[in-house]
Amino acid sequence: MQHDDEHLREFLKAALPSMRSERPSRDVWPLIAARTSARPSWSLADWSAAAVVAGALLLFPKWFWFLAYHL
């Protein structure tokens, strides 16, 4: 069994040899930097929550202190 596994391993390695370690083909730092400096954008859920809160305050202004306490 162990001999079979070793044989399979050699067979696989012949077809899929080890990947040579090398540098990336391009400098990817600008892509990372663009992501880190991007301001977090609001998702649809964020906008929906803000709209619900704003609507609730327009309809029920007295809720302001209740919401201010809980948010």
Added chain:
Amino acid sequence: MSGEPDGDVLRRFARGDERAFEQLFRQFEVEVYGWILRIVRDRSGAEDVLVEAFWRAFRGRAQFDPARSFGAWMRRIATNAALDHLRALKRTRAWPSTVDALAAPAGPDRDTNEAIALAFRRLPADLQIVAALALLEEQPYADIADALGVPEGTVKSRVFRATRMLREELARLGVRP
């Protein structure tokens, strides 16, 4: 593994200093890229995963303990990013061209190589990772376990399962090792 960076750089990184982050990126990019490449076995895909891994590291910087190894922490993040990449490929079936990306011209013949690459790709992502690292790249089980955040015994059992599945898949494809 690259030497550990200066403690001050690590502390600044953990606080969100982008210069410190770039310094760490420059020090570790080749090592991390090489590790990812061994897993995904596709240069273009490995570059995408490299970007994703460092982005995740920056997002998770508050969880990094500057007293611990940055290289080991980064390798674990890169492994998870590579795993997600493989899972996404399996979902979309947007594999890179077989022989160019996965296999090499060496080996029995082109059809056999294609079949072996196909059998490899049909493994579940968690088994494909251990098979690539243990069977093809001959990485120590302890390193693989550390990168995956699982016990060494789990790596051994995954290698065993991957070997069995590869054998079955190759038989189905009419390839006899």
